Amino acid sequence: MQWAVAIASFLASAVEFVEAFTIVLVVGVTINWRSSLVGALAAAATLAVIVGTLGVALVQYVPIGILRLVVGIILILFGLKWLKKAILRYSGLKALHDEEAIFEETMAELRARGETITPRLEPFGVALSYKAVLLEGLEVAFIVITFGSSISKTATVSGIGSAAIGAAIAGLLVILVGALVRAPLKQVPENTLKFIVGIMLTSFGTFWAGEGFLINWPLADAFILILVVLYLTTSFILVAALKQTKARQLAMSSADSASFIEHEQEEVRP
């Protein structure tokens, strides 16, 4: 057992598992657990096939930079879409005719009547969960293989074995902690969760797309937290600005309708 390799692999893999599990968790809470778990399991199966067929050659053949770039850009698009909707809802500017809102109202009505809702598979949730687990899983595979292979050519098998043990412990620990926070997360209002998902997807997307463009982020993976704070702050400012815009619009429309009624009354008077 190579302890140094196992510990290094544990720490590096834990970061990747936390990133993947966070997305699986929020998809599970906001969309449904079936979609989230199907996506995660499908990604795990794809990973098993990739690692099983390519093995150590994985490091040489899969261009992780391109994968990061593509997944990053798609996550930014998804994230901005969710963030926009959540901000519009918070500011009260969300359109009245909204199919998603109608769907949510129907769900709420069904829940109020005590009827059970069959959690159907949502392609959006499955895709999000799948991509996060596949990308982070590939990174873990890279970590395990590169750390394991870096020991020495004679000790490679033992090195990869030690790195794999470190990564597996990290994975189990993250899943255990995640299962504990699952229940408290359910108490958070849905729009708040969607807002958080939007922030997280945009932050992860920016980070990964940046890595795809060979950007060296300061503080490495910890820069994701800085991105989260930055996007959160901007979103709060935007919510405040949109609320003011809405208040101005309401004031203008009530002033317009008051002057219109006054004008009508003057015309009616003999």
Next chain:
Amino acid sequence: MKAIKAIYNFIVGDMIILIGITITVVVLALINFVNALAPLSGASAYILIIAVLVVLTATLMREARGKR
């Protein structure tokens, strides 16, 4: 056509977000691959973050104007 529209709605569903992010990606790709623009590569991170914020603000402002 229906399939393209379905994919567009599934991924983004907003033209400002799509065009804004596409332009950002093209600009970053040019900075990365064109030698003459190489001195700008240090600013890539700032360009990416600012572009995301500008795109978000632009799409929200359009929605706000549309609700008048």
